[in-house]
Amino acid sequence: MNAILANTPDDINLPDWLKSCLKTLSTEQSDSSDARRTNDTDLICRAFIFAYQLHQGQYRKSGEPYIYHPVAVAGLLRDLGGSPAMIAAGFLHDVVEDTEVTVEDIESKFGEEVRRLVEGVTKLSKINFKSKTEGQAENFRRMFLAMAQDIRVIVVKLADRLHNMRTMEVMSEESRRRNAQETRDIYAPLANRLGIWRFKWELEDLAFKYLEPQSFREMQKHVAEKRDAREDRLKTVSDMLRTRMVEAGIQCTDISGRPKHLYSIFQKMQRQNKEFNEIYDLAAIRVIVTTNEECYRALAVLHDVFRPIPGRFKDYIGLPKSNRYQSLHTGVISPWGRPLEAQIRTLEMHRIAEYGIAAHWKYKETGGSNFTQTSPSDEKFTWVRQLLEWQNDLKDAQEYMDSIKNNLFEDDVYVFTPKGDLVALSAGSTSVDFAYRIHSEVGNHCGGAKVNGRMIPLSTKLQNGDIVEIMTQKSNHPSLDWLNFVATSAAKNRIKQWYKRSRREENVTRGRDLLEKELGKTGFENILKSDAMHAVAERCNYHSVEDLLAGLGYGETTLNLVLNRWREIIKSQQPPVASITEIPPNLPTSAPKVSREAGSVISRASDSPILGVEGLVYHLAGCCTPIPGEQIIGVVTRGRGITIHRQGCNNLEHVECDRLIPVTWNGAIERHTHPQTYPIAVQIEALDRVGVLKDILSRLSDQGINVRHASVKTTLSQPALIDLGIEIRDRIQLEHIFVQIKKMSDILNIRRVGENNE
Numbered sequence: 001m002n003a004i005l006a007n008t009p010d011d012i013n014l015p016d017w018l019k020s021c022l023k024t025l026s027t028e029q030s031d032s033s034d035a036r037r038t039n040d041t042d043l044i045c046r047a048f049i050f051a052y053q054l055h056q057g058q059y060r061k062s063g064e065p066y067i068y069h070p071v072a073v074a075g076l077l078r079d080l081g082g083s084p085a086m087i088a089a090g091f092l093h094d095v096v097e098d099t100e101v102t103v104e105d106i107e108s109k110f111g112e113e114v115r116r117l118v119e120g121v122t123k124l125s126k127i128n129f130k131s132k133t134e135g136q137a138e139n140f141r142r143m144f145l146a147m148a149q150d151i152r153v154i155v156v157k158l159a160d161r162l163h164n165m166r167t168m169e170v171m172s173e174e175s176r177r178r179n180a181q182e183t184r185d186i187y188a189p190l191a192n193r194l195g196i197w198r199f200k201w202e203l204e205d206l207a208f209k210y211l212e213p214q215s216f217r218e219m220q221k222h223v224a225e226k227r228d229a230r231e232d233r234l235k236t237v238s239d240m241l242r243t244r245m246v247e248a249g250i251q252c253t254d255i256s257g258r259p260k261h262l263y264s265i266f267q268k269m270q271r272q273n274k275e276f277n278e279i280y281d282l283a284a285i286r287v288i289v290t291t292n293e294e295c296y297r298a299l300a301v302l303h304d305v306f307r308p309i310p311g312r313f314k315d316y317i318g319l320p321k322s323n324r325y326q327s328l329h330t331g332v333i334s335p336w337g338r339p340l341e342a343q344i345r346t347l348e349m350h351r352i353a354e355y356g357i358a359a360h361w362k363y364k365e366t367g368g369s370n371f372t373q374t375s376p377s378d379e380k381f382t383w384v385r386q387l388l389e390w391q392n393d394l395k396d397a398q399e400y401m402d403s404i405k406n407n408l409f410e411d412d413v414y415v416f417t418p419k420g421d422l423v424a425l426s427a428g429s430t431s432v433d434f435a436y437r438i439h440s441e442v443g444n445h446c447g448g449a450k451v452n453g454r455m456i457p458l459s460t461k462l463q464n465g466d467i468v469e470i471m472t473q474k475s476n477h478p479s480l481d482w483l484n485f486v487a488t489s490a491a492k493n494r495i496k497q498w499y500k501r502s503r504r505e506e507n508v509t510r511g512r513d514l515l516e517k518e519l520g521k522t523g524f525e526n527i528l529k530s531d532a533m534h535a536v537a538e539r540c541n542y543h544s545v546e547d548l549l550a551g552l553g554y555g556e557t558t559l560n561l562v563l564n565r566w567r568e569i570i571k572s573q574q575p576p577v578a579s580i581t582e583i584p585p586n587l588p589t590s591a592p593k594v595s596r597e598a599g600s601v602i603s604r605a606s607d608s609p610i611l612g613v614e615g616l617v618y619h620l621a622g623c624c625t626p627i628p629g630e631q632i633i634g635v636v637t638r639g640r641g642i643t644i645h646r647q648g649c650n651n652l653e654h655v656e657c658d659r660l661i662p663v664t665w666n667g668a669i670e671r672h673t674h675p676q677t678y679p680i681a682v683q684i685e686a687l688d689r690v691g692v693l694k695d696i697l698s699r700l701s702d703q704g705i706n707v708r709h710a711s712v713k714t715t716l717s718q719p720a721l722i723d724l725g726i727e728i729r730d731r732i733q734l735e736h737i738f739v740q741i742k743k744m745s746d747i748l749n750i751r752r753v754g755e756n757n758e
Contacts, residue, residue, distance in 0.1 A: 015075055017225040021045050033162035036240065041085040046075070047088035047110060054099045061170040062402045069163060070094060076159040080196070080355055082152070087316050089156050097121045103324050120153030121160065154190060156658075158199050165206040180210035194326055198354055208263040219262040222276045230283055233336060237285055240335075244301050245287075252298070253347055260284065284341040292317060295344045299328050302342055306332035309339060317349075318416045319422070319464075325353055338647065415466045428487040435470045436491040443491065444498055445472040452756030461483040477502070500554050508546055518563060520689045523730050526716050536565045563745065567687065570719065570748065610644060611675065612663035618642030624649040625680045629731030634663040639670040677727035679708060680734070684741065685749040688720040690748050699740055700726065703733075 234257030312331030
């Protein structure tokens with residue numbers, strides 16, 4: 001242990017709790033009762049030293065040593081009451097991503113539990129995605145899968161995100177806004193779902209700071225200006241209530257004021273369309289008692305001292321929130337005539353409200369000092385299981401992200417089964433949502449519903465306290481109309497899944513027809529059986545090509561997405577094609593425009609398109625088909641005058657030097673009404689589908705290009721080869737045409753060839 005303390009870096013400021021751990025290990029432990037505590041401390045210290053050594057020499061954008069970040073994350077987890085494995089994971093959460101260490105190395109040094117936590121938090125940074133949305137969706141798919149095995153994964157991730165949000169000042173504005181939006185959309189709602197209030201409000205305020213900086217500063221200013229007066233009023237109310245509680249014989253642990261956080265005030269202003277001076281309940285009074293029974297007695301005292309506001313009472317003790325939050329909420333008129341919110345709870349309820357799931361850590365001893373987190377199988381983790389079920393149901397990245405956001409933001413409405421079991425649903429839910437919440441088969445065979453003993457339309461929204469009974473028949477099945485009124489993502493997905501399964505053959509046929517129209521009938525069956533198409537299915541998150549066709553026919557995935565994946569894989573499988581004559585860079589940009597004459601030309605000095613052959617018979621070489629704007633050279637021939645080649649033409653290699661004459665294009669020649677054109681040949685590789693040649697010819701026609709001839713060669717499961725002979729004015733026009741054709745989604749490659757190579 002002395003070695004660990006000796007290796008402790010003295011160039012960084014360590015928090016006191018970590019110094020204490022390191023110091024503890026520097027002394028001998030003689031009491032066997034301290035063995036487990038010593039082992040826990042040893043795990044924490046070894047993780048810190050390992051992280052420090054790996055991150056040594058790395059710095060954050062702020063310039064501070066990188067180790068500050070994992071130390072801060074571990075500290076946040078410690079404050080939440082996290083286990084030694086969680087704190088160790090806080091130290092190690094970035095080492096797999098930022099160093100050469102693997103998760104296998106983590107397991108060999110720190111055990112399977114720490115490995116699972118670190119692996120769950122690690123981003124998919126080494127995988128390239130086609131869009132930010134796709135990458136983001138895959139990150140969350142992996143994270144929620146890890147959460148299903150150990151809910152503590154998301155708590156480590158929240159601590160990581162919170163410290164990153166605290167230190168974002170040095171990042172670019174675009175990065176700050178992107179991270180802040182993700183924090184508001186995903187991480188703050190996750191903290192709320194887990195009941196970790198202290199994380200939730202700070203994440204929301206920090207996101208508010210970067211997304212609406214002006215409004216944030218205004219909120220800060222308004223709240224600061226009235227802080228002293230607000231604190232005085234809350235102290236007066238606290239003293240009044242404390243006196244009355246003592247008189248009523250209620251053991252009151254604490255009565256204190258709690259200011260609302262800035263984003264909460266801003267949201268209320270936006271929701272109610274009010275100015276800051278119209279928002280009265282900027283703070284709440286919190287009463288902490290010892291038992292549930294005293295909560296209700298304290299409520300009676302509070303309503304006796306202050307006048308209650310009708311409709312503002314909520315009993316979250318009898319009906320806890322889905323994140324296990326419990327309190328009595330009520331609104332009263334304060335002595336200064338303004339509304340005041342009050343919360344009454346026990347000390348245990350307060351601990352749960354502040355720490356959420358962290359207050360419910362359940363460990364089971366597996367021998368020695370090893371402890372394992374139980375899997376999230378109880379009622380409070382229903383939303384986690386729903387997110388996992390959508391991993392297979394929702395293939396589209398954007399739809400998956402939208403479902404996550406909608407589910408995390410859901411408010412709850414509480415209803416009962418006929419047997420008295422409590423069911424929590426999102427606000428706006430109907431009896432169909434209730435049916436699918438009970439079981440998928442109940443929803444699939446739902447034929448009607450009774451609420452409080454009365455038949456109601458299935459689209460009727462449920463209210464708190466409703467008793468719901470579902471009538472089912474085997475002959476009933478879901479209706480697509482239900483998608484217009486169900487509120488929960490789970491119900492929507494179950495309805496869609498039923499239609500996909502029940503009409504699978506029809507969907508496969510429709511998907512096959514859609515794809516065949518694009519890829520063509522020739523060799524289509526071989527294409528479907530090819531390895532490339534199987535790779536397309538995997539890239540689109542399907543297990544087989546048939547599943548892909550069914551998803552395409554149902555509309556679960558789009559034809560454009562499938563074709564894009566197909567093109568990407570075909571291109572990756574094609575060897576690079578070297579052009580016979582590459583277009584060299586940095587050539588003259590101006591080109592002459594002259595009247596065209598067929599065959600050989602006798603050049604005249606006044607209007608010759610080529611300088612250096614005035615008065616001589618010349619013609620353009622068919623092997624390289626030069627065009628204005630390219631560097632050229634003349635070759636004296638026997639009986640045919642001068643042949644004009646492009647410089648670098650392969651046929652010039654064996655020409656005697658004394659037969660070469662320097663020539664150039666006449667860049668000063670004036671434009672004529674009918675500019676001269678020059679024949680060249682191009683070859684195009686394209687996906688073999690019906691109409692691809694027509695689309696290419698249409699694109700050329702739009703550009704005013706004359707096509708002299710065209711031919712297509714096709715081979716099963718291979719790209720089509722299209723040879724075109726076109727007439728071009730100059731190099732500039734040729735480059736423009738290449739750009740236009742390359743923009744077509746079906747084009748794999750385009751190159752220029754000589755006429756003698758066709």
